[in-house]
Amino acid sequence: MKHKMIYADHAGTTAVTPKALEAMLPYFTQGYGNPSSLYAFGQQAKSDLEQARATVARCLNAQPEEFYFTSGGTEADNWALRGVAELMALKGKKTGHIITTAIEHHAILHTAQWMEKQGYEVTYLPVDGEGRVDPAAVEAAIRPDTILISIMAANNEIGTIEPIAEIGAIAKAHKVLFHTDAVQAVGHIPVDVQAWNVDLLSLSGHKFGGPKGVGALYMKKPLRLPALIQGGGQEKGRRSGTENVPGAVGLAAALQEAVDHLAEESARLAGLRDQLLEGLTKLPYASVTGSRSQRLPGTASFVFEGVEGEALLLHLDAKGICASSGSACSSASLDPSHVLLAIGLPHAIAHGSLRLSLGPDNTQEDVAYILKEVPAVVNYLREMSPVWDKDAQKPTWVL
Amino acid sequence: MKHKMIYADHAGTTAVTPKALEAMLPYFTQGYGNPSSLYAFGQQAKSDLEQARATVARCLNAQPEEFYFTSGGTEADNWALRGVAELMALKGKKTGHIITTAIEHHAILHTAQWMEKQGYEVTYLPVDGEGRVDPAAVEAAIRPDTILISIMAANNEIGTIEPIAEIGAIAKAHKVLFHTDAVQAVGHIPVDVQAWNVDLLSLSGHKFGGPKGVGALYMKKPLRLPALIQGGGQEKGRRSGTENVPGAVGLAAALQEAVDHLAEESARLAGLRDQLLEGLTKLPYASVTGSRSQRLPGTASFVFEGVEGEALLLHLDAKGICASSGSACSSASLDPSHVLLAIGLPHAIAHGSLRLSLGPDNTQEDVAYILKEVPAVVNYLREMSPVWDKDAQKPTWVL
Amino acid sequence: MLYSEKVMDHFEHPRNVGEIANADGVGQVGNPKCGDIMKMYLKIDGDVITDVKFKTFGCGSAIATSSMATEMIKGKTIGEAMELTNAAVAEALDGLPGYKMHCSVLAEEAIKAALADYYKRQGKEVPDNLKLPCEDEEHGGCCSCGH
Amino acid sequence: MLYSEKVMDHFEHPRNVGEIANADGVGQVGNPKCGDIMKMYLKIDGDVITDVKFKTFGCGSAIATSSMATEMIKGKTIGEAMELTNAAVAEALDGLPGYKMHCSVLAEEAIKAALADYYKRQGKEVPDNLKLPCEDEEHGGCCSCGH
Numbered sequence A, B: 001m002k003h004k005m006i007y008a009d010h011a012g013t014t015a016v017t018p019k020a021l022e023a024m025l026p027y028f029t030q031g032y033g034n035p036s037s038l039y040a041f042g043q044q045a046k047s048d049l050e051q052a053r054a055t056v057a058r059c060l061n062a063q064p065e066e067f068y069f070t071s072g073g074t075e076a077d078n079w080a081l082r083g084v085a086e087l088m089a090l091k092g093k094k095t096g097h098i099i100t101t102a103i104e105h106h107a108i109l110h111t112a113q114w115m116e117k118q119g120y121e122v123t124y125l126p127v128d129g130e131g132r133v134d135p136a137a138v139e140a141a142i143r144p145d146t147i148l149i150s151i152m153a154a155n156n157e158i159g160t161i162e163p164i165a166e167i168g169a170i171a172k173a174h175k176v177l178f179h180t181d182a183v184q185a186v187g188h189i190p191v192d193v194q195a196w197n198v199d200l201l202s203l204s205g206h207k208f209g210g211p212k213g214v215g216a217l218y219m220k221k222p223l224r225l226p227a228l229i230q231g232g233g234q235e236k237g238r239r240s241g242t243e244n245v246p247g248a249v250g251l252a253a254a255l256q257e258a259v260d261h262l263a264e265e266s267a268r269l270a271g272l273r274d275q276l277l278e279g280l281t282k283l284p285y286a287s288v289t290g291s292r293s294q295r296l297p298g299t300a301s302f303v304f305e306g307v308e309g310e311a312l313l314l315h316l317d318a319k320g321i322c323a324s325s326g327s328a329c330s331s332a333s334l335d336p337s338h339v340l341l342a343i344g345l346p347h348a349i350a351h352g353s354l355r356l357s358l359g360p361d362n363t364q365e366d367v368a369y370i371l372k373e374v375p376a377v378v379n380y381l382r383e384m385s386p387v388w389d390k391d392a393q394k395p396t397w398v399l
Numbered sequence C, D: 001m002l003y004s005e006k007v008m009d010h011f012e013h014p015r016n017v018g019e020i021a022n023a024d025g026v027g028q029v030g031n032p033k034c035g036d037i038m039k040m041y042l043k044i045d046g047d048v049i050t051d052v053k054f055k056t057f058g059c060g061s062a063i064a065t066s067s068m069a070t071e072m073i074k075g076k077t078i079g080e081a082m083e084l085t086n087a088a089v090a091e092a093l094d095g096l097p098g099y100k101m102h103c104s105v106l107a108e109e110a111i112k113a114a115l116a117d118y119y120k121r122q123g124k125e126v127p128d129n130l131k132l133p134c135e136d137e138e139h140g141g142c143c144s145c146g147h
């Protein structure tokens, strides 16, 4: 019989929390007015939308007018990069230089690659073995024509937290705009846009108990990027389209809830996570990917030599454990994750990655179950692996 | 005491129908898996998403693979225009000519204007006094370098239905790509992408009982536009971002419901609408805007000389009637609607516009109430208007 | 909400609507193209505005500012009325949305136009501060909407 | 679902996993860089494949195609085994997602490599249709992932 489902893919997406759902529900069938309409029924929706914006701003130490709702983290990332480029183009700088890292989410990387085709130059900074960017390397990469630095606050695959405040100080000193993709950070670690000195920040609702399909881009006043999506002039003309009021309200409610419980919940999750990190590296040729100290509280990530990640996931799924190997998004690609390669893993080893990302619904019992099942599956797959020496308990390859 | 609210702004937005909400609800807290994840829980979400896509396709006589979910009609419109331009640029055509109309939604108009700044040429075709585009004028505007024709299926302000099938045949004969913004048409009149010969079509969930923040772009096979929003490769790499599963499911459920009841409900609405059109034009110097015969079933639109639209709306609001003056989106602008000017109305008259758009919740009683209250408000405002001659019952202006 | 309670009150229950048959000064500003026309009627006794009425074609804030402006000058001296600024009208209404401030300008100008008319009718020279920036335009008056 | 029921069945309960101590032919294809390595062991009696085992490092479909391929050649003649195409393996599994078809190619090639090894051990010339497109590459075998 199948074990009850243990969802350990919270970095991929989360359930909407009951509180967030409750906050959203009235806006589907009752308070469904269009915020751009004049009558009180629409103006009420507008005022609830602004309330949601104010909540988001409060949670991140910003001003409400500095937040623009989007359809998610991806749109916010696309907008940040293309918007800065367009802003600069309006000022006469038709090309320029962008600094980012080799471990960004594809929402940044693919946009950056697209911009290279448009004539921009992009520096993809390397990271160390733990996935950390060196702030000194950021500073060294700045050129007179650098229009933007975009560095993620925390990595989605290996959970490494980047030195954003240090990079923010450098960007500020050099007067270069600084964007951070904080999709994995917001709601999980303290985020303070002022302390971080960021000009732009992306977040996505469904990563912290809010709904899918809604996110936000923070723009530090007086920075105002041109619209990526144009039309009816919503969001002060910078992001058109009838406002997703239930989405924004749900995002705000979830963020408030996450921030309210951040200290205790992150401590609890870090405790569970550390059990995973320690327990699963007792296996031979198993190691943690990412940083031990600078790590998202819920994210445990590994590589197991001699096994392949997808096979591992499918067996875990059969045992009721939902996990991920690399980024959920890239599961259809044949290449191992760019993040794992960037931290220096050989391809063969990178293929054996596993990410277990915990959330509010995970318990001590879940962890105990995972600690029992993952080794069983790894051992089973190694038994049938032509590259694993059963007797010596090590891979046969020389990489 | 305030009358119960009569919502007569369905062209602005609609409530989510109970069925659509019921279809969506499980995806927030139970079936919340990420469709891009490998485990069965995520694959189930993926299969439900594909089911939604298939439903949408069936409702519009298309193939499921031809639909890409977006964050709404605005994004779909932006994507259609910019995507075609980028596709052509990839083929070496870095500039070109676009044909559209003077009465498009701002999602098209502002994107077209933006493209003019990028070096494209845009022809904004005029319309006749009823807001109809002349297919012959479309044909005459086609040039060797025309890359796209984009003409809305039905206008949001005056409810006029455009001759899309005729224009589609012309576009096909000339081998020019044809996009239609069908945001106001889908779910309200029969839409058949094959009969219409469209290559691209935009729709938006919240205009037919689905949720806000989700829409779709249809692309006729084998046409494939480059992504506007790039990242994790969702939607076959053409629209990245974690899929809004509840949104897509809700949109599909609402569309199915609308299509199932289209014939009877549109006949019922047209009956109510015609009472409004006839009843309110009994007032002197009151006229219908848009076409009498080629008209969305739920949309009644007028101009009342000597009164101003916002004042009219606010008084109607005080009486519990939610209505709109021009497009909801443009209510903060000082200029009268571009649509009303395009059908030849002088500015002064265009300021006095009113749109009443009916939906499933509107009854015969609602219409009776509206027929009583609108004339009362118009008369009241005319009484205090310096440009209304009370005795002669006509405006004092010579326009 | 779009407008303050005060605006809504003056919009829904405008004070001093109407005409004055034998007004001592009448001024009209605005332009139907812009969707706003205000007409002010003044009854002046000596130096004092003893009665004031208005008619307005325009949006909610145009009606509310007309109403408020008439209240603010009723019983006041011509000198006091001349001092009335659009900012004061807007403030008395607990503010207006930014893009509606032109309505308060219109109210100020309507009063000035009516006072100028009074001076003219009296055969007196119109004081400089009653002259409107674009007085000689057609349709009488300024149009902040650009037409 | 990502995979057909048949694929999942062969993945979860793979047939013929293991090694054959005194195999008559052994072939290994794939590349750890690509995340797929298949090793086939054949026991051949006269013209007939009497036993077959495999070991696979790879994704779900790599394991399932290995399992299915071994089932399809067990008890068959060498000639029949040589005819086995990757398409036939994929079809027997009720299809594979497009981007996983390379796994079925790998299964076909693993069998061919094991048969070629058998010919070599027998001192016979390896038939042309058992030669792999990139036989002499390092790590033994082809890599459809580009490495």
Ligand SMILES: Cc1ncc(COP(=O)(O)O)c(C=O)c1O
Pocket: A071, A072, A073, A074, A075, A077, A105, A107, A152, A154, A155, A156, A181, A183, A184, A204, A205, A206, A213, A215, A329, B231, B232, B240, B241, B242, B243
């Ligand atoms: C770091 C990071 N950036 C961006 C995104 C994109 O967010 P969304 O899928 O909500 O658009 C994700 C998650 O998918 C992420 O983990």
Ligand SMILES: Cc1ncc(COP(=O)(O)O)c(C=O)c1O
Pocket: A231, A232, A240, A241, A242, A243, B071, B072, B073, B074, B075, B077, B105, B107, B152, B154, B155, B156, B181, B183, B184, B204, B205, B206, B213, B215
């Ligand atoms: C004709 C038309 N096109 C596009 C849109 C934009 O749709 P949405 O606001 O859902 O993005 C609308 C409605 O606002 C519309 O009426």
